[in-house]
Amino acid sequence: xxxxxxLVLILFLIILLLCxxxxxxxxxxxxxxxxxxxxxxxxxxxxxxxxxxxxGSDNEVAVETEQKSEYGFTVFEAIENLxxxxxxxxxxxxxxxxxxxEQISNDGISDIIDFAFHYSGFRLSMVLTxxxxxxxxxxxxxxxxxxxxxxxxxxxxxxxxxxxxxxxxSAQIYMCLNSLENKGKEMIIPMISVEExxxxxxxxxxxxxxIYIDDVQTGTLSVEQxxxxxxxxxxxxxxxxxxxxxxxxxxFEIKDLSVSREVEENLSVFDLNIDMxxxxxxxxxxxxxSDDEQRTKLEEELxxxxxxxxxxxxxxxxxxxxxxxxxxxxxxYHVNPSAWAEISDEWKELFKDVELNIDVSCKINDAGRxxxxxxxNRR
Amino acid sequence: MKKExxxxxxxxxxxxxxxxPNNSSEPRxxxxxxxxKLKNEKTSLNADSSKIKISKNIQDNINYIKKLIGDxxxxxxxxxxxxxxxxxxxxxxxxxGLSDDTVISEQFIKPLILSDAPVSDNVLxxxxxxxLYGGDCVSTCEMADMVSAILAGDxxxxxxxxxxxxxxxxxxxxxxxxxxPQNEKALKGPREGFVENLMTNISLLRxxxxxxxxxxxxxxxxxxxxxxxxxxxxxxxxxxxxLALLYERLEKIDMDAVLDxxxxxxxxxxxxxxxxxxxxxxxxxxxAAAKMLEGRIVIMVNGSPxxxxxxxxxxxxxxxxxxYYANSFYASFMRVLRIISYFLAIMVPGFFVALISFxxxxxxxxxxxxxxxxxxxxPLPTIVECVALLLAFEILRETALRVPGSIGQPLSIxxxxxxxxxxxxxxxxxxxxxxxxxVSCLAGLLVQNTKNSIxxxxxxxxxxxxxxxxxxxxxxxxxFIIHLLSLKSFGxxxxxxxxxxxxxxQKDYLVRAPWWTMLMFPEYLTKAKYRQKSGREK
Numbered sequence: 021x022x023x024x025x026x027l028v029l030i031l032f033l034i035i036l037l038l039c040x041x042x043x044x045x046x047x048x049x050x051x052x053x054x055x056x057x058x059x060x061x062x063x064x065x066x067x068x069x070x071x072x073x074x075x076g077s078d079n080e081v082a083v084e085t086e087q088k089s090e091y092g093f094t095v096f097e098a099i100e101n102l103x104x105x106x107x108x109x110x111x112x113x114x115x116x117x118x119x120x121x122e123q124i125s126n127d128g129i130s131d132i133i134d135f136a137f138h139y140s141g142f143r144l145s146m147v148l149t150x151x152x153x154x155x156x157x158x159x160x161x162x163x164x165x166x167x168x169x170x171x172x173x174x175x176x177x178x179x180x181x182x183x184x185x186x187x188x189x190s191a192q193i194y195m196c197l198n199s200l201e202n203k204g205k206e207m208i209i210p211m212i213s214v215e216e217x218x219x220x221x222x223x224x225x226x227x228x229x230x231i232y233i234d235d236v237q238t239g240t241l242s243v244e245q246x247x248x249x250x251x252x253x254x255x256x257x258x259x260x261x262x263x264x265x266x267x268x269x270x271x272f273e274i275k276d277l278s279v280s281r282e283v284e285e286n287l288s289v290f291d292l293n294i295d296m297x298x299x300x301x302x303x304x305x306x307x308x309x310s311d312d313e314q315r316t317k318l319e320e321e322l323x324x325x326x327x328x329x330x331x332x333x334x335x336x337x338x339x340x341x342x343x344x345x346x347x348x349x350x351x352x353y354h355v356n357p358s359a360w361a362e363i364s365d366e367w368k369e370l371f372k373d374v375e376l377n378i379d380v381s382c383k384i385n386d387a388g389r390x391x392x393x394x395x396x397n398r399r
Numbered sequence: 400m401k402k403e404x405x406x407x408x409x410x411x412x413x414x415x416x417x418x419x420p421n422n423s424s425e426p427r428x429x430x431x432x433x434x435x436k437l438k439n440e441k442t443s444l445n446a447d448s449s450k451i452k453i454s455k456n457i458q459d460n461i462n463y464i465k466k467l468i469g470d471x472x473x474x475x476x477x478x479x480x481x482x483x484x485x486x487x488x489x490x491x492x493x494x495x496g497l498s499d500d501t502v503i504s505e506q507f508i509k510p511l512i513l514s515d516a517p518v519s520d521n522v523l524x525x526x527x528x529x530x531l532y533g534g535d536c537v538s539t540c541e542m543a544d545m546v547s548a549i550l551a552g553d554x555x556x557x558x559x560x561x562x563x564x565x566x567x568x569x570x571x572x573x574x575x576x577x578x579x580p581q582n583e584k585a586l587k588g589p590r591e592g593f594v595e596n597l598m599t600n601i602s603l604l605r606x607x608x609x610x611x612x613x614x615x616x617x618x619x620x621x622x623x624x625x626x627x628x629x630x631x632x633x634x635x636x637x638x639x640x641x642l643a644l645l646y647e648r649l650e651k652i653d654m655d656a657v658l659d660x661x662x663x664x665x666x667x668x669x670x671x672x673x674x675x676x677x678x679x680x681x682x683x684x685x686x687a688a689a690k691m692l693e694g695r696i697v698i699m700v701n702g703s704p705x706x707x708x709x710x711x712x713x714x715x716x717x718x719x720x721x722x723y724y725a726n727s728f729y730a731s732f733m734r735v736l737r738i739i740s741y742f743l744a745i746m747v748p749g750f751f752v753a754l755i756s757f758x759x760x761x762x763x764x765x766x767x768x769x770x771x772x773x774x775x776x777x778p779l780p781t782i783v784e785c786v787a788l789l790l791a792f793e794i795l796r797e798t799a800l801r802v803p804g805s806i807g808q809p810l811s812i813x814x815x816x817x818x819x820x821x822x823x824x825x826x827x828x829x830x831x832x833x834x835x836x837x838v839s840c841l842a843g844l845l846v847q848n849t850k851n852s853i854x855x856x857x858x859x860x861x862x863x864x865x866x867x868x869x870x871x872x873x874x875x876x877x878x879f880i881i882h883l884l885s886l887k888s889f890g891x892x893x894x895x896x897x898x899x900x901x902x903x904x905q906k907d908y909l910v911r912a913p914w915w916t917m918l919m920f921p922e923y924l925t926k927a928k929y930r931q932k933s934g935r936e937k
Contacts, residue, residue, distance in 0.1 A: 021672065036866060043868060046781055047755045048774035052767055073768050083768045113760030114767060168768060 051108045054085070055171025057119040057156035058095060058132055065091045068098035069157035070110070071171050083168040087160050095135045112141040116175040118193075119149050119156040122237070125209070130200060130235035136193045144194040147175060150211045150230045150237070158214045162222040174224060178210060181226065186256035186274075187247040188226050200235060203364045204349025207232040208249075211240060231343045233368065239341040241333075248333045251294065251326070252346060254279030263325055265304035272298040272322065275385055283351050287359060288373055290348055294326070294380045300387045309387045319382045327380040334376050344371045451542040457559035460542075461490050464555075467546060473497075474549065479508060483517040487526070488559035492545075497552030499571020506533040507554060507567050522561040535568035547625050574599065580682035580704070582847070587724040592682045597627055597701035600684075604631060604697065607688035612636075618649060620663065624656035627701040628663070636694045636925050641710050641889035645696060660700040660707050667709075669887050674855035676848070677888035679711035686720050694925030710888040710924065712895075714908050716848040717741065722911045731910035737846050738909065744843035744853045745879075748785050749860030749872050751835045756781050757868025773829040782865035784828055788836040789857070791818055796840070891924060 057069040069089040090105060092098030103110045118136065120129055129148070136142050151159055160170050167173035181188040191209040199207035213227045229246045231239045241249060250256045251274075259274045276297040283290050300309055309315045337345060349367045353360040363370060454460050461476070468474050473495045480486035489511055493503055514530045516522075523538055539545065540563045545555040552570035577599070579585075580592035593600045605613065612633045620626050630649075632642060648667040657663060660680065669677045679695075681687055682704050687697045690708045698707040717737040722730040754761060755770055762770065777784060795814040799807055822828040843853045856879060863871035886893035898904040903919065906912035920930050 043757050044865075045756065045759075046774070047759050047767070047770050048777070050759060050771065052764070052771065054764070074771075083772070111760060114764045116764075168765075172764065 045109055049108050050111045051106060052111050053115045054169040055117045055119065055160070055174070056112075056115055057121075057151070057159060058124060059121045059156050060124050060127065061091065065093055066095050066098045067091050067157070068095060068102060069160065070102055071160050071169055073114075073169055085160075085164075085169050087157065089157065095132055096139070099135075099139070110141075112139075113143060115142065115146060115171070117147050117149055117171045119151050119159050119174075119212075120209075121154075121156040122150060122152050124156075125150045125230055125237040128235045129196075129232075129237075133193060133196050133200060133235070137197055142193070144197075145192050147178065148191045148193065148196055148209050149174065149178075150209050152211050152213045152227060152240070154214045158222070159212065159224055162214060162224045163220070165223075170224070174212065177224075177226065182255075182257070184258055185247070186250045186259040187243055189229055189246065189250060189255070199232075202350065203367055204344070204351075204353050204360070205347035206343045206345045207235070208345050210246075231337065231341050231345055233341070233343045238343055239337075241337075245333055245336075248326075248330050249345070251277065251296075252279070252292070252330055252333070254294075260301070261298070261322075261326070263322070265307075265321070268305040269302070270300070270304040270307075271302040272384075273301050275299050281348075281351055283348070283355050287352055287356070287363070288370065289375045289377065290351065292330075292376055292378045294330070294378070296326070296380070296382045297385050298322070298382055299385050303387065309384055315384055319384055322382040323380045326382065327378050330380070331376065331378050334378075338372060338374065342368060342372050344368075348374060453540050453542055453545065453557065453562050453564050455560055455562045457488050457490055457557050460557045460564070463542065464492055464546070464549070468549070477503075477508060479512055481511055481514045481516050481530075483515045485517040487511075487516060487518050487522055490557045491554050492549050492557075493554040493569060494549060494552060497572045498554055498569045502533070502569045502571060503554050503567075507531055507536075507556065507569070511556075518560055520560075522558050523563050523565070526558065526565065531565070531567070533567050533569070536565050538563045538565055540564075550625070575704075577603070583681065583683050583686070583720070585683075585720045585724065588720050589683070589685045591684050593684060593687075593699075593704040593706055595702050595704055597629060597699055600699050600704075600706065601629060601631070603684040604687055604691075604699075607684055608633065608691065613691075620649075620652055620654060621657040622653075622655050624658065626657040628657070628660075629699045631691065631697040631699065632695075633691050636692065636920060637696060638694045638710065638889070638891065638925050641891065642696055644889050645698075645709060657700065659703045660698065660705055663698070663700065664707060669889065673882065673886060674852040675713065675883070675886055675893065676716075676851060677709075677711050677886060677893060679708040679715055679848075680705045681708065682706070683720055689720075689723065692930070693921055710891040711893075712888065712891065712924075713883065713893050717846060718907075727911050727913045731912075734911060735909060740842035740845040741849055741853070744839050744846070745856040746860055746872075746876075747835055747839045747842075748789065748857060749864035749875065751832070752781055752785055752861060753864035753868045753872045755831075756865065770829075770831055773831050776826040777829050778826070779828075781832070782861070784832050785836065785861060786858075788818070788822075788828055788832060789840075789861075792836060792840050793854075796844075 052073040053070045054073050055071040057071075059067040059069070061067050067089055068091075069087050072086050072088055074084050074086060088102060088105065090098050090101035092101055118132065120132060124132070133148075136146065137144065159174070162170050162173075164170055165173050167176065178188045178190070182190060188210045189208050191207070196207050196209070199205055209230045209232070210226060211228050211230050212224050214222050214224055216222050226243065228240050228242045229249070230237045231241060247256075247259060250259070254277060256274055256277045261272045261274065263270055263272075274296060278295040280293045281290060303309065304318070307314050307318055309318065334346070337343060344367065348371065349360070349364065352363070451463070454463075461478070464474075465476070469476075475493050475495050477491040477493075478489070479491070480488045491503065491508060510530050510532050511526070516525050516530060519525060527536065527538065544566060545557075545564050548555050548566040552572055554567045554569045556565045556567060558564070574596050575594050577591050577594055579590040583592070591603060593603060601615065610633070612635050614632055614634050616630045618628050618630070620628060630642075630645065645667065649663075652663065652666045654662060664678050664680075665671065667678070679690070681690070687706050687708065691697055695708045695710060698709070700706075717734055719733075722734060725733075759767060759770075774781075779787065795810075795818070799810060799814075802810060818828075819833065823830050823833065839857065843850065843857075846853070856875075859878075860872060860875045863875035865871070867874065883894045884892075884896065898908055904921070906917050907921065918930065919928055
């Protein structure tokens with residue numbers, strides 16, 4: 021019995037002396053950072069602004085936010101200056117968004133991605149967002165819109181959009197890093213603008229996405245183009261399509277999407293097949309979807325329009341920016357790795373000669389006025 | 400021998416066993432259970448060593464008793480004789496208050512006085528078979544037995560010209576009536592509870608099990624108290640190894656007094672330095688009978704309403720009599736709830752401290768802001784706050800047990816207001832911590848049978864978590880499991896992980912299967928096989 025007690029005491033002492041309370045910190049000594057904004061100053065220093073959550077001063081307000089900015093010639097230096105500016109420890113584990121100014125985006129963001137990847141306090145699931153037209157820090161002045169912080173509001177907006185509308189692509193740090201290291205797909209980052217509303221303060225709005233070649237922004241796509249891009253990539257879970265039919269607008273909801281891509285043997289022609297199941301939410305005037313002929317005609321017209329738009333998008337990106345944001349290079353790698361190994365270094369040039377054969381098939385499943393399927397047994 | 404070594408390697412606990420005390424859970428070879436031993440055992444394992452025999456001269460006996468206990472004003476002496484021409488002189492000794500005067504006078508003194516039996520060489524035989532009316536009287540030649548009988552409330556009767564005396568059962572002291580035990584209330588089922596009188600308790604048990612299989616052995620412990628205890632079991636289903644172990648351990652006891660079963664419990668328990676109880680107790684006759692039916696042994700102590708059952712398994716801490724009187728689905732749900740409550744009670748404070756002090760990045764963002772807000776201005780570190788609240792709760796609980804009933808309710812209100820409202824308003828404690836402690840303590844109150852282990856392991860998990868965070872919590876959990884697996888109760892594993900391998904063993908473990916499915920005895924308790932022959936159609 022004595023031996024056992026001695027053994028337990030010795031073990032306890034060893035644990036206590038060697039590693040006791042190794043990472044202890046009281047939760048009230050922690051400062052929670054919900055978002056970071058990175059800007060470039062005129063003198064070449066990075067300005068890092070942190071949106072900090074603090075406990076509310078009265079019982080009605082649970083959380084208050086404040087911004088704190090520090091400077092440094094590297095992002096890491098700025099972050100360390102930020103941490104040293106307060107007696108409390110900064111907790112970046114709840115930081116969900118990094119806002120980057122357009123200026124840095126145009127100059128290159130590999131420093132930020134590299135830092136975010138190596139810094140142990142960051143999660144790799146953090147989202148990168150480009151602020152267009154303003155300083156990145158200006159986003160923290162926006163209305164919180166029922167969220168605790170602006171950053172969480174932006175994050176939830178993007179997440180909700182992916183579920184409901186599928187216009188906003190996801191650009192988490194690990195995805196961006198993969199794109200940087202991978203020559204077969206270029207990076208894309210969603211873009212947000214800060215707009216001042218009269219009498220209502222500032223609001224943030226999703227305005228499209230930025231396209232990159234390596235880590236440098238080369239162009240942008242609009243919201244509609246972003247949606248088409250998501251359809252191209254097959255990442256649309258839901259979404260609405262609105263088209264003009266003889267000056268009558270009609271809306272459709274995407275219920276199901278299936279996209280397949282194949283590369284032909286010459287490795288420069290790709291076949292894209294898109295199968296869509298849609299529901300009619302607002303009918304074009306004078307169209308009766310219960311009538312087979314009219315419905316088929318509507319489906320064909322929709323298919324043609326979507327095909328044209330996607331083709332236009334592809335050509336626009338290919339010819340204007342030359343950025344393979346569609347991941348066609350990766351497609352080649354998956355099909356023929358040895359061939360990809362030979363051409364990967366010149367892919368940026370070869371991409372400009374790539375052709376795409378698109379086939380879109382839209383099937384209308386149900387009409388807005390009835391929950392019953394028009395055509396039975398259609399998936 | 401080889402097989403034992405292989406078993407030890409398989410379990411992997413060889414290091415622990417080397418440093419653990421040599422607490423054998425196997426009976427010694429010489430004391431392995433045998434029918435002969437049981438037949439030859441003495442009724443009194445710790446009998447008084449007085450060797451004085453009863454004298455044929457009644458006056459010597461009277462003088463001896465007077466010298467021994469005559470100065471006690473409650474000791475009554477009644478000298479009388481039969482009405483024969485050559486009367487038999489008699490002397491009866493009894494204690495005022497412990498004996499029933501009516502029984503003494505009607506059943507023993509009156510028949511003797513009215514008898515015309517003369518003095519003879521065979522006085523005792525004559526008296527026992529022809530004169531006395533009383534049902535329970537035994538003869539003895541030992542003076543010690545006569546003295547013990549007087550002190551127990553019986554009447555000792557001496558006869559002239561006879562070297563034996565009669566001990567007549569004339570106990571007539573006031574006893575508590577049979578009522579429902581306060582600590583083991585049941586929603587359904589019997590409302591009887593054991594009382595302080597051994598024979599009454601035995602009768603309560605006998606009424607449940609009216610079978611010739613019901614065996615009782617009596618023992619006496621305590622040199623000053625001469626407390627009678629009984630060991631009861633069902634011969635056909637009892638765990639024989641456990642019975643032999645029990646006798647072996649009881650033999651070693653030598654105390655001055657045994658006032659409650661807990662005195663014995665600490666002697667006969669397998670391992671003392673553990674917070675888990677390996678001997679069960681109950682105040683309900685139906686529970687004791689049910690445990691006997693599964694092969695357990697019931698130990699009753701005169702003067703204590705609690706009876707003890709061995710072997711005792713961990714799962715019994717989560718079983719109540721309600722489980723067997725209610726629907727099996729409801730019973731299973733409640734049992735699982737109790738098991739979950741036990742783990743909540745011991746782990747929640749430690750887990751919470753580990754989470755907010757070491758791993759606050761694992762908290763959802765909504766929760767972390769709430770916790771930061773709640774902890775603002777609290778001067779104590781998290782672990783100190785937790786310990787302080789636990790201490791306050793334990794003080795409150797213990798006080799509520801001890802104070803008179805009239806103060807109980809105001810006390811609980813004060814405690815709630817002080818702990819709940821004032822402490823938070825004054826920033827001595829934070830609301831999340833108070834909620835955690837409340838959940839832990841309420842969960843602990845649900846499983847009262849495990850309060851010892853909850854008290855210890857709650858603090859153990861807390862300390863481990865406060866030192867090493869989640870690592871400490873998991874290390875503490877490992878220690879908990881290893882310690883649990885190392886325990887035995889009279890040769891039976893306290894927590895047998897093998898039960899998870901067999902559906903048959905699960906029928907009355909984590910859940911309570913319907914009665915018609917429980918055809919067999921629990922094989923980890925007894926070698927008897929089938930308890931019932933048929934079930935029913937599903």
